[in-house]
Amino acid sequence: MTKRDKELSLEQREELLRTLKARFEKNLNRHKDLEWANVQAKLEANTEKMWSLNEMEGTGGEPDVVGYDKKTGEYLFYDCSAESPKGRRSVCYDREALESRKKHKPENSAIDMAAAMGIELLTEEQYRELQKLENFDLKTSSWVQTPANVRKLGGALFCDCRYDTVFMYHNGAESYYAARGFRGSLRV
Structure with a gap:
């Protein structure tokens, strides 16, 4: 698969961001002290990572932010579906x-x-x-x-x-x- 194959359309990116934001806001206990605006900015700067999150979402994983690594400046997403995706x-x-x-x-x-x-x-x-x-x-x-x-x-x-x-x-x-x-x- 080429890098180009791992790109989402503008519509797909917007839809994924809406889904992730809604899940983020619904489950604040998973990411205390983190702000969605910072997560979104990081996502928008990493379109290949957005493609991976879309794959997680598409297979039923319901990815959500579960932490922030202060050393690397990275947000950590895990599959948070109730059952195994x-x-x-x-x-x-x-x-x-x-x-x-x-x-x-x-x-x-x-x-x-x-x-x-x-x-x-x-x-x-x-x-x-x-x-x-x-x-x-x-x-x-x-x-x-x-x-x-x-x-x-x-x-x-x-x-x-x-x-x-x-x-x-x-x-x-x-x-x-x-x-x-x-x-x-x-x-x-």
Whole structure:
């Protein structure tokens, strides 16, 4: 995909900004002490990042600002949909896992989808931070970045929230389920 393919039309950018602003204003608990005008200015200066946010939105992620990195001057967006984004479920962990399946292959992998969207899977730490804002994945689960030593042995990690507790589990990286997808992060 070329850089030109990752550009939104003026109408698409305006629609995305309206959606993000409404979500920002509705969920002030996720980004205390941050102002929308500053976020919008950063977004308007980073059209490729807007394309990635649009991809997050289009797959059901409902991205929202969850923080600000004072060192880099970047706003941090996470998928904040109540459940794992619907347009990103039924995927195995990565390309290697996808290619290892002999039968009933899923259409894609979480790592490949995230890369194509220009985002990263949440880490376990980021997932736990997100859960401090409100409860997510009460009925679904989300793949998270997996350490190389676990992946080398064929496994991958995922998280969910049950019984007011965040759980991290493992599964074969080639597994996929209708209720498991992935949440992404993007720095703007």
